[in-house]
Amino acid sequence: MLNVGTPLGGVPVLREADFYIHEHVPVNFFGETVYLTTTHICTVIVVCVIICLTLYLRHAFFKAEREGKMTAASTIVEMGVDMLTHFVEDAMGKEGAKKYINYLGALFIYIFFSNTSGILGLRPPTADYGTTLCLALITWVMIMYADIRYNKWKMVKGLFEPFPLFFPMNVISMFSTPLSMSLRLFGNILGGTVLMSLYYGMLPWFAKLGVPSALHVYFDIFSGGIQTYVFCMLTVTFVAEKRGAFE
Amino acid sequence: MNVNFDGNDLIHAFSALGAGIAVCSGIGTGIGQGNAAGLGAQAVGRNPGAKGTIMSTMLLGQAVAETTGLYGLVVALLLMFVKPFDK
Numbered sequence: 001m002l003n004v005g006t007p008l009g010g011v012p013v014l015r016e017a018d019f020y021i022h023e024h025v026p027v028n029f030f031g032e033t034v035y036l037t038t039t040h041i042c043t044v045i046v047v048c049v050i051i052c053l054t055l056y057l058r059h060a061f062f063k064a065e066r067e068g069k070m071t072a073a074s075t076i077v078e079m080g081v082d083m084l085t086h087f088v089e090d091a092m093g094k095e096g097a098k099k100y101i102n103y104l105g106a107l108f109i110y111i112f113f114s115n116t117s118g119i120l121g122l123r124p125p126t127a128d129y130g131t132t133l134c135l136a137l138i139t140w141v142m143i144m145y146a147d148i149r150y151n152k153w154k155m156v157k158g159l160f161e162p163f164p165l166f167f168p169m170n171v172i173s174m175f176s177t178p179l180s181m182s183l184r185l186f187g188n189i190l191g192g193t194v195l196m197s198l199y200y201g202m203l204p205w206f207a208k209l210g211v212p213s214a215l216h217v218y219f220d221i222f223s224g225g226i227q228t229y230v231f232c233m234l235t236v237t238f239v240a241e242k243r244g245a246f247e
Numbered sequence: 248m249n250v251n252f253d254g255n256d257l258i259h260a261f262s263a264l265g266a267g268i269a270v271c272s273g274i275g276t277g278i279g280q281g282n283a284a285g286l287g288a289q290a291v292g293r294n295p296g297a298k299g300t301i302m303s304t305m306l307l308g309q310a311v312a313e314t315t316g317l318y319g320l321v322v323a324l325l326l327m328f329v330k331p332f333d334k
Binding site: 020180183184186187188190191194226227229230233234237 | 303306307310313314317318320321324328
């Protein structure tokens with residue numbers, strides 16, 4: 001007898017693996033019922049961790065500054081700021097770096113902590129399409145603003161290049177930027193989350209002793225770090241491209 | 248053997264099949280990323296001083312090449328878990 005009528009043909013494996021977004025608290029929002037989901041809770045936890053860490057690092061940095069000696073915390077802060085400055089200045093020059101470095105630092109820290117939060121057993125906020133779409137839309141607005149501000153009428157002319165027949169394609173490629181950026185981040189992190197939950201959900205207990213740590217290192221730290229870097233790199237590259245050449 | 252299919256079973260079966268076919272887009276991604284990594288290694292061998300620049304360019308290119316594969320993955324996940332064709 002085939003076991004029919006249950007979800008997915010009654011495969012027990014997939015019913016135990018839990019990577020869905022759960023709806024926890026119903027909220028009445030202008031007459032419609034919306035839910036506070038797993039993503040909201042995990043986002044709040046991640047943001048709290050980031051705030052505590054940055055407050056501690058700030059305190060430790062100024063303390064080390066006052067006493068005039070170097071500690072581990074102050075070295076970490078200096079290295080991070082130095083790397084970020086080089087990263088942005090290489091792409092858009094000193095003038096542009098001043099404007100965008102704050103946003104990029106915040107973006108980098110938020111995405112990195114979100115991606116790696118899988119290690120703590122949370123469901124990464126970036127494995128929800130809502131989060132990544134918002135991040136990509138912010139980037140897209142920045143790109144369009146830089147385009148209009150620095151290219152003015154050349155931007156409209158650019159839509160008809162190399163010849164007018166390309167207009168629809170140029171418009172599509174303009175609007176596909178946020179889609180491809182958000183889907184890249186979302187797909188990578190969701191893929192890792194699904195694989196990890198399948199591993200935890202379907203194997204017997206002795207397979208969960210130690211092997212998952214290697215998987216966490218790959219899916220959460222390595223893959224999450226690479227995707228963070230790529231998202232920030234693409235943001236910087238696209239905006240710098242619209243700003244034009246710097247001296 | 249006594250098998251009763253109701254409306255959704257056939258849809259689930261073909262959704263699973265479609266998900267399997269959709270992740271075949273990973274083939275192209277694999278070829279593209281491997282190509283980029285190989286050429287990156289060649290470039291480092293020729294010019295070891297520029298390792299940092301080569302690495303970042305290679306990772307950027309690989310990330311862009313990965314997009315098509317991820318579209319396939321997203322379609323497969325939609326077919327398997329969101330089940331858009333259910334009655």
